[in-house]
Every structure is written in C-alpha cells, then in structure tokens.
Amino acid sequence: MKFDCITIPESEENSRLDNFLKRHYPHWPYGLIAKWCRQKKIKLNNQKTAPGDRLTPHAQLTLPVETIDEKSRATTPSLKTLSSAEKTFFESLILDQTEKLLVINKPPGLATQGGTGLSTSVDCLAQAYFKEKENRAIYLVHRLDRSTSGLLLVSKDLALTKDLTQAFKGQQVKKTYIALVEGHVFQQSGSIDCPLLIQGRVNDKVCISPEGKPALTHFERIDFQGTNTLVRLIPQTGRMHQLRVHMASIGHPIMGDYRYAKAREQFKNNPCLEKRLYLHAAQIEFCLNNQINQIYTAPLPWQDMCET
Template sequence: MESSVSDTIYAPPRAPIDILHRDDDLLIVAKPEGLLSVPGKGEALADCLETRLRADDPQVLLVHRLDRDTSGVMVFARNRAAQRHLGLQFERRHLSKGYVALVEGYVEEEKGTIDLPLKADWPNRPRQMVHPEGRHAITHWRAIERGNGATRMALHPETGRAHQLRVHMCSLGHPILGDPLYDGPDAPRMMLHSETLELRHPTGGERHTFRAPPPF
C-alpha cells in the first residue's frame, strides 16, 4: 500500500529507472525513493513507476507494490501467465524478500522475530497498527551495524502486510529514520530499502535472486 501524499507536495525523481533484468516473462527494476508504485488519486499523483515503465514497454503488468518512500527491487510481469505465476508466489510465500533499514537507537539483541497482527488505524489512515483482530504478520530481523545513534537492520518479512516493516520496527521501540507517519527521526529520506528479491522464474521454475544495493 502506498504512503499518504496528501499532506506533502509530490515531486517524484526524474532520473531514468534502473532496469536490473528483462526477459520474456519478467521486468526487474530498482524503484527510486519518492516515486509512487501505482497512480494515486487525482492528476497530481498520476506519475508513477508503473506508468513510466508502460510508456517504454506496454506489456508491463503490476505484481506488487512498494511504498512511495521505500526504494529497491520490484518485479513486474510481461505477460498474463507470468503475472498469475508471480502473484501465486507472493500469496503462497514462495519467494523471499530482504530489506535494509536504519532505525533509531541501539538495538541490543542480535536478531529476533516479530509476530504481531496488523490492521488499519481507520481514523488515522493510511496508518496501520498492531491489533489482536488484525491480520497475521511476521518479520524476521537481524542487527547488522550500530553507530551514530542508529542501528542498521536486515529485515525479512514472511508476510506482506501494509506498512508491516515500519510498524514492526516501531513495536521494537526503534522507528525507521525519516518515517514521519510513524514518528521516525528526521533524515534525508525514509531509510528503508528493498535490497533483494528471490523468486522462481515463471518459465522453468529456476530460482533467481535480484539485488539492488542500498543507497544509504
């Protein structure tokens, strides 16, 4: 799900999209921070990654999304069969996603798992919240490096709920830097990046890992 952009001026980056891989079934790209994955409501929010990619490749089909302020690896399908195949991999958790985040403070533990259900905070949409009646959400995490009042974290979500990593980091008491929706400390950007995506190729089923190095 996209972050709210109603209270900010939407000024997406204009640089060309970095294409990581293209074949008959897949288009793998590195989404820049600040660009919507799909169009928002209204003409002012029409510019997005999906629209830009389709301008060059009309076959592009959406499979999943990243929040506007999250950067990193995204996969698009290039035919309907591949779209269905990839959609089932997301639904059945047959693929692996790896993120990097900078969070506030010193995380004392080396690794852990967060198993907390999430649901929409309706009066404060698009915020999500931990709630016993929410949808099952699991995040595995590992502390990579500590310094300058922050901890670099490797995050591996087992589920794909809206804002899952952002809310789960808050639940640890360590919000992601630059995340105003969840009271993250000021930073040049939201410090959350989709670094790796491992999936089965729709043709043949061979596993592939695609990577985009974090820009922070």
C-alpha cells in the same frame, strides 16, 4: 446512473481490481476508479471495494455504465507519451530484464502506482514505455510504499504475472530489506509476531491489534551506525506498512518515517542524514515451476552513514 454486472473469469484470479479495469476500460483514469470505489459505485459481490482489492473467479463485479465524452477522453488519455528525459529516467531504473520480466530499482518518492494527485509512477512510466517500444502491456506483481526504495518486479507476460502473484500469496517469495533504525538494537536477531489492522481503507495508519491479520517479521542486526542501527528485515507476511509498524513497536522505528516515528526529531539529532525513509528492498528471491532459483539484488542507495 445505470449499472452493469459482470462475472470475473478464472483467468483473472488474484488480479488487482484497478489493473483489471485499466485493461478493459483504458479510458477510465485511476482517479475516477478510486472515486467510484469510495462512492460504492464499484462493488464486488455487492460489497464496497478498493482499487487494490484482489479478484476471485466467478465474483460479481458491479460497474457504473458511465459515458465519458470525447472531450474528457482527450484530456485524460490512457497512456501518456514519454519525453526523452522520462525515457532516460525510466531506463536508468532497470536493473535486469528478460523477455517476460522487468526488475526495477525504485527510488524513494516515486509511487509504484498512480493515484489522485500523482503526476507519474512506475506503472505509468512502464506502461507508456513498453507500449511505444514493444506494443505490449505490463503488469505490476507487487508494490512498494512510495517512500521505500528498492526492488520491484514488473511482468511483461500475463501467465508469469499469475505465477508470481500466486508465489507471493503462497509466501514462496523471500524479500529482504535493509533499514536504518533509531537507537541501538542490542539483540542480534529476533522475530516480531504481531497482528496488524488497517485503520480505515485509504491512506490511514496501521496498528497492532488482536483483530488484525497475522504478521511476522524476522530481523538481524548488521551494524551500529552512530547512535542508530543498520538491520536486515525479512517479512514472512506482506501486510501494509508491516516493517515500519513492527520496528516501531519494539522501540526502534525506521529513520525518516513521518508516520510511525518522530522523523523531524530524528533528523534534528542526525543532521548529516538525507531526509528520506531509510528502508530499502535489497533482495528478492523466488523459484517458479521448479526452475532455477532467481535472486536479484539492489545496492543500498545511501552509503555514507552518519557515525557521530
């Protein structure tokens, strides 16, 4: 296999690697990109990379010069054609929309971005929808875990994408989550300041470690819900699984978390709860270029809480 090396332009600063490749090589399916990253066939500055890594100006991106035959291209189109039901479903997720910004209320179980074994995602639906409706590309600004519900910002403008990405990076975006956690949180409010380390590159758990990256979460008790507690969580940083790991670390894991809690036991003790992760991105607030402060909210998807 032959390889080529390209220099990342300044206009692509902080773009995700997979989004960059999707724009420039639309016939490369996500699964192939992820595979080549794992196999070290795609490198940044001669280092192993992951699809979600951020690009920096003047970085050297090494890519395989791979010919995908027409048969393969025909079976893996860059954009799917949405059915009437899929269009209706996607439209039902839209909370607000401007010329440049789309605000999505993502349900639990729907991935933000596609990958191996996933039939659809917010990214896939939005790309196909706006390609057909407005003949324009869309850009993911941030992500939510597949099991987390709530607010997701999707940009329809490249300049806005870069502004929002910089705002997230500079901690200028305030995100507020609502979660139902196990047990009674007697402390009215507090902070969890524990560094987090990803154990592995793909689909592995996150742990608290002095070798990890700084992570800070603020929490406030809202109300007791039976034997559990409804809390407000405000992450100061945006680490992978941050809220889930931090709450588990103080003995109050989020209900329905199969990775960091004993979810089966939780549901056995709370039979009236729907089997889902009880973590919801409820509010997002930001201000770009000294403009009017923007605040978006998404109502809780669960209303009838178990009081027993």
